[in-house]
Amino acid sequence: MGQSAKPTRQNRTITVDFQEPSTYVQLMNDGKAFVEFVFAFLLSLGFQLTHKATCTGGGCLTRHSHYARVRLGGLTIWRIQCTTCKAVFTVLPHFVLRYRKMRPDVARDALIATHGGLSLELCAVIGHISPMALYRVICAFGQHSLVTVLTRCGVPLPTYILADEKHSRCLTERVYLLTMVRGRVLWHLGYSASKSAAAFTKSYGAFQRAALAHEPAYQVRGALTDGFDSTVSSMRTLFPGARLGYCLRHALNKLPDKLIGVSAPVRQGLRAKFHALLHRCRQRKSLRVVALGQCLRHCAAHIATTVGEAHGERVWRWFQTKKAGWYTVLADPQMPASSTLLDQAHNAIDRKLFAMKGFHHPGGSQAAFLTGLAHLYNLIPYQRCALNAGKCGVAVEGGRLPTSDWMLNLQILTSGGYQCAPAPPHH
Numbered sequence: 001m002g003q004s005a006k007p008t009r010q011n012r013t014i015t016v017d018f019q020e021p022s023t024y025v026q027l028m029n030d031g032k033a034f035v036e037f038v039f040a041f042l043l044s045l046g047f048q049l050t051h052k053a054t055c056t057g058g059g060c061l062t063r064h065s066h067y068a069r070v071r072l073g074g075l076t077i078w079r080i081q082c083t084t085c086k087a088v089f090t091v092l093p094h095f096v097l098r099y100r101k102m103r104p105d106v107a108r109d110a111l112i113a114t115h116g117g118l119s120l121e122l123c124a125v126i127g128h129i130s131p132m133a134l135y136r137v138i139c140a141f142g143q144h145s146l147v148t149v150l151t152r153c154g155v156p157l158p159t160y161i162l163a164d165e166k167h168s169r170c171l172t173e174r175v176y177l178l179t180m181v182r183g184r185v186l187w188h189l190g191y192s193a194s195k196s197a198a199a200f201t202k203s204y205g206a207f208q209r210a211a212l213a214h215e216p217a218y219q220v221r222g223a224l225t226d227g228f229d230s231t232v233s234s235m236r237t238l239f240p241g242a243r244l245g246y247c248l249r250h251a252l253n254k255l256p257d258k259l260i261g262v263s264a265p266v267r268q269g270l271r272a273k274f275h276a277l278l279h280r281c282r283q284r285k286s287l288r289v290v291a292l293g294q295c296l297r298h299c300a301a302h303i304a305t306t307v308g309e310a311h312g313e314r315v316w317r318w319f320q321t322k323k324a325g326w327y328t329v330l331a332d333p334q335m336p337a338s339s340t341l342l343d344q345a346h347n348a349i350d351r352k353l354f355a356m357k358g359f360h361h362p363g364g365s366q367a368a369f370l371t372g373l374a375h376l377y378n379l380i381p382y383q384r385c386a387l388n389a390g391k392c393g394v395a396v397e398g399g400r401l402p403t404s405d406w407m408l409n410l411q412i413l414t415s416g417g418y419q420c421a422p423a424p425p426h427h
């Protein structure tokens with residue numbers, strides 16, 4: 001199974017923006033000028049290069065680096081070598097995709113269409129490419145973890161997260177897409193054939209490992225879930241110090257289900273009362289927790305007198321199992337209160353998954369494909385009528401992007417040869 005989204009060997013390719021293909025051609029004949037150009041581009045990004053662990057060269061190229069030209073599929077490509085550790089960096093001009101004949105502008109249109117929910121087959125028709133080629137491009141970008149790409153943009157690791165699973169299908173089997181969101185960006189989009197706590201812990205654990213590799217002192221302070229057992233227990237295992245809250249909006253939507261046999265208008269009326277209750281508790285600056293306990297008791301009593309003891313009893317028992325999670329949300333003003341942003345991410349991803357049914361098979365590269373889709377979700381700018389028109393999720397969350405072109409950003413940020421500068425000690 002394609003569970004791992006890690007590259008199998010160190011890839012030190014770097015995508016460099018030469019603005020115009022003609023600039024690249026001009027620089028082709030002057031190795032010194034070429035290295036100078038790459039050097040200046042690196043400085044403008046503020047990135048370092050992934051040298052070998054033993055390198056003392058300071059993480060950057062020097063003007064004295066060795067260089068050589070090679071022919072690659074009809075194009076001349078430069079390779080630059082660090083004189084200290086001998087690591088070799090392949091410089092890929094912006095108008096070429098690594099290992100692919102597809103041109104970036106063709107991939108750009110097909111990826112935008114995919115992101116918009118058009119099927120892989122139709123996206124492929126637009127670009128005169130095969131659906132499989134498009135699938136492979138998405139998987140190739142998905143070799144690089146979300147944590148790597150987001151931290152390269154300077155987006156701080158999330159201290160408060162939303163975690164939930166999207167139920168999907170792989171052929172006829174049920175599968176789960178484990179999702180972690182903070183604000184407008186996806187930090188994890190995993191794939192599991194099992195809904196066990198162990199399987200969930202393994203998937204969310206991949207995020208945790210990547211985050212700790214970036215910032216060893218990283219800690220999650222709060223996680224909001226809808227209360228599903230495996231999610232809650234995996235959060236508890238991975239982030240023992242975190243507050244675990246339950247989504248308030250989810251609670252609202254669940255209440256009518258607890259009132260079986262009650263007429264729809266009455267159920268809606270009770271839901272509205274419950275909504276007002278949670279809203280009031282959230283408005284209070286102090287004593288919110290105590291207030292919630294009292295309000296819930298009144299609410300259950302009200303239900304008992306309006307629609308009968310049995311209903312009041314059932315709702316009260318449900319309150320008992322959930323109220324700790326609701327308290328948590330109300331007790332910490334920084335805790336997200338509802339999983340709306342996560343649901344939006346799920347809806348966006350869902351359109352694509354539906355589109356790729358034909359590629360869903362147990363031996364596929366699900367992890368890489370999903371991660372590739374998640375990069376698109378984070379990096380493609382919102383359309384011009386949207387709330388954050390022209391900005392992408394990363395920009396909305398305060399991230400820095402290498403260029404103003406999302407496709408180029410995707411190419412640069414998923415280049416194996418770049419490394420972001422060490423993170424500041426605390427955000």
Ligand SMILES: [Zn+2]
Binds near residue numbers: 051057084085086
């Ligand atoms: Zn080096």
